[in-house]
Amino acid sequence: MTPITEVEGRRLALSNLDKVIHPATGTTKGEVLHYYATVGAAILPHLRDRPVSFLRYPDGPEGQLFFTKNPPPGTPSWVRTTPVPRSEDPRARQVVVDDLPSLIWAANLVVEFHTPQWRAASPAVADRLVFDLDPGAPATAVECCRVALHLRERLAADGLDAFAKTSGSKGLHLLVPVTPAPSGHVSAYARRLAVEAEGLLPKLVVHRMTRAQRPGKVFVDHGQNAAAKTTATPYTLRARTLPTVSAPVTWEEVERCAAAGNPGPLVLLMDDIAPRLARHGELLEPLFAPERAGDVP
Structure with missing residues (x-):
């Protein structure tokens, strides 16, 4: 059964909390989520108002790694996205992690956070x-x-x-x-x-x-x-x-x-x-x- 938690009024389904993500220390996904909850006040200012790219490693660093700029399938409607037009996709959008619920939702995907040197309001x-x-x-x-x-x-x-x-x-x-x-x-x-x-x-x-x-x-x-x-965004794993x-x-x-x-x-x-x-x-x-x-x- 997938645990449901509430973060600042948003209900989040968290999955595979006992799964080991970092094998050298036996660090589990639950511990990863706890880390981001603990350092949220530090990392969020670096993420806020910047379109985020994700390097996903859901099966740990020895599993498949894939880099994505597009909002992942199933992105909740309350997670902010912003237009980031690209030559191959002029209608492209990217996630913006503005708050703690969005941070924990993204962390549940098991990701590295990567951000540009500019803000969504002022591209390039x-x-x-x-x-x-x-x-x-x-x-x-x-x-x-x-x-x-x-x-x-x-x-x-x-x-x-x-x-x-x-x-x-x-x-x-x-x-x-x-x-x-x-x-x-x-x-x-x-x-x-x-x-x-x-x-x-x-x-x-x-x-x-x-x-x-x-x-x-x-x-x-x-x-x-x-x-x-x-x-790589400051404080990202x-x-x-x-x-x-x-x-x-x-x-x-x-x-x-x-x-x-x-x-x-x-x-x-x-x-x-x-x-x-x-x-x-x-x-x-x-x-x-x-x-x-x-x-x-």
């Missing part, structure tokens, strides 16, 4: 800039932290504040609040900084995805600033054997990782997040402060 007008720092083995998050520190200083020279989060995989993401600007303009600036970083740090950085150039270096992926691209989270980290933690050469402390799991929120608060709160946004040169 970015209010965030993002760098995805992706290490090529044998490089690790340690090298990503060293690149992140360089980019933080470079962005600051242009009057921009950067904030770091783990990717929930091997790398690091930098998020930068910007005065709303066309995605193409933000993308071009991000690319310039990535090319410049490769020129200054040629033994550490590449700005192209070419695999032959990747071993031992950090790919500074600037492409997620394009209007059609998305990035990732489809990994361990229940890793794409979670904010302090710059002190980044500096320690870079200096100590140990990426272990930056592997943040589901059960780490509530204590970190209690200790640090929402490290990404400045992303929502208009006075912290800077103009993209």
Whole structure:
């Protein structure tokens, strides 16, 4: 029998709560749903008013994974959707997760949350800039932290504040609040900084995805600033054997990782997040402060 729960007045049918989703820790779907209920106040501001894409992994990371932008079959009528026209489907719509019932409904599908750098009300007008720092083995998050520190200083020279989060995989993401600007303009600036970083740090950085150039270096992926691209939303669980989270980290933690050469402390799991929120608060709160946004040169 499928359990029914009520979340802020909405009745939700939750399924397979005992199913193990993250095998390394035996984490069940019920525990995943509890995680999202616990961190709802932190993740919802990052989801709200942004069309969401889902990477679904209903049978865990070893099962079938599929990426979808369309509202899944059976999406409740009370879940908000917004028009996101695409060349292949000018009438396309996507889900917008605005509230806790929508969050728990989506989490019950077992998904990673991915969002663009723009809001539904202003398509292709970015209010965030993002760098995805992706290490090529044998490089690790340690090298990503060293690149992140360089980019933080470079962005600051242009009057921009950067904030770091783990990717929930091997790398690091930098998020930068910007005065709303066309995605193409933000993308071009991000690319310039990535090319410049490769020129200054040629033994550490590449700005192209070419695999032959990747071993031992950090790919500074600037492409997620394009209007059609998305990035893992802060606080989303990732489809990994361990229940890793794409979670904010302090710059002190980044500096320690870079200096100590140990990426272990930056592997943040589901059960780490509530204590970190209690200790640090929402490290990404400045992303929502208009006075912290800077103009993209």
